[in-house]
Amino acid sequence: MTVFILVAGAFTGPHVWRDTAARLTAEGAEVHTVALTGLGRPLADGGGAVDLETHIADVIAVIDAAAEPGRGIVLVGHDYGIHPVLGAADRRARSIARIVYLDSGMPQNGVPAVAAVPDQLLREEVAERATGSGDGVPGGELPPPARDEWPRWGSTAGLSEAALDGLTALAAPQPLGTLLQPLRLTGAVAEVPATGVLCTANGPGVEMLQMMVDVGTPALRALAEARVTFFELPTGHWPMLSCPEALAATLTEAASGGGHLLTPPDAGRTPAHLRPFLLDVPERPRERTGNTDLHLPDGPGPHPAVVFVHGGPVPAEARPTPRDWPTLTGYARQVAGQGAVGVTLDHRLHAVTDYEQAAADVADAVERVRADPRVDADRVALWFFSGGGPITAEWLADPPVWLRCVAANYPILAPLPGWGLTGSRFHPVRALSRAGDLPVVLVRAGRESAEIAATVEEFVTEAARCGANLEIIDVPEGRHGFETLDPTEGAREAVHRAVGAVLARLKG
Structure with a gap:
């Protein structure tokens, strides 16, 4: 049985996966939507500031509860969610069958999530709002976007008015420590097969990505390895809300190793x-x-x-x-x-x-x-x-x-x-x-x-x-x-x- 563990992005929680999770369950998969502390899970009494390590622990707890022999765990990280996904997968690499990067960046060891925030003014706001705490973890929160501010975080193409209203109404403040604490990886996660789901109304598609690999962008060279596949969805940054059925079908195919392979730049073809x-x-x-x-x-x-x-x-x-x-x-x-x-x-x-x-x-x-x-x-x-x-x-x-x-x-x-x-x-x-x-x-x-x-x-x-x-x-x-x-x-x-x-x- 395939087990999907779905981790949402900034300001959101398990609720965004409702329709996608229902479709995956109907197809026979086991689905867990992770409630990250402060974003769907209340802070523990007396707990300190929430940081990336807190969210990594949240994901590890779900992995450990679901891991059994013969079950292939597929970790899906959307947007910010890919950071705790990678941190958890790095520590439980043997339990993970595949990682799915859902319209997300490619986090690197030692780099905080704030580096992937597209808007420079937003990055500056994150830094300004951070407060110190006794344990060295940045405190404070970043308020969720107003209804007309979501495009600063990604394309809203494909979202209905009702979906945008719901996204806004249920959004929660993002603990600043989750954005400012650097991701720490040992390298074990690099051996886990991966799939990228590209939302083409928000970023490049497969053809453009191939061109970028051909030009020689060093950070993208690993994307042309045989263990990495790609899918495209013609929608904006929140496919679980704009096209949940298509996303569920894509995740099912990704779990079985499907998808497009990029060609390495030195594969004997002219870029x-x-x-x-x-x-x-x-x-x-x-x-x-x-x-x-x-x-x-x-x-x-x-x-x-x-x-x-x-x-x-x-x-x-x-x-x-x-x-x-x-x-x-x-x-x-x-x-x-x-x-x-x-x-x-x-x-x-x-x-x-x-x-x-x-x-x-x-x-x-x-x-x-x-x-x-x-x-x-x-x-x-x-x-x-x-x-x-x-x-x-x-x-x-x-x-x-x-x-x-x-x-x-x-x-x-x-x-x-x-x-x-x-x-x-x-x-x-x-x-x-x-x-x-x-x-x-x-x-x-x-x-x-x-x-x-x-x-x-x-x-x-x-x-x-x-x-x-x-x-x-x-x-x-x-x-x-x-x-x-x-x-x-x-x-x-x-x-x-x-x-x-x-x-x-x-x-x-």
């Missing part, structure tokens, strides 16, 4: 981002200075220039670096063959907290390019890709007179729910109304991930509202990164149209 560009573009003379490459057209100039800004985050260890990736060099050569300087560069977007640094790198590179005597400083276009999209806000909000066009391919145009950047200046949707007549060319992938597509739709809606000068070029069958993933005639035609649209703005 998606390093496959050939979909156009056969002749090489052009290239000059490298610092973090910037110029792909040069014929003649002395001055020529207009197109600066291509890569996406990310890209780990600092990635080799080759983005300015040598086929998509960027392909576009740079294409515009150079048509009389414009194609510029590729490397910027330091290594994490979603690096947008300030990345934006500064881009601005510095643009000024160096404009100072080159072969470049017409009054005719420059900026072309952004994927996770570079938020940087467009810098240029949309106050476009300089020399900026003739902003283009973006499959961009992220508003901070994603898990990034914690909602209040930052890197929000192109909010900046668009200040762009005036600046031409914007948007290349939209028809098979985009749901979370990114939502930001693009929001941008298009805002463009219609404020009368922005927006041209949309659709690639109906294209995926995120279609230039190396989908070398179809339709995709090639879209690239030709996009290049033509940008160069027309530069030369007009």
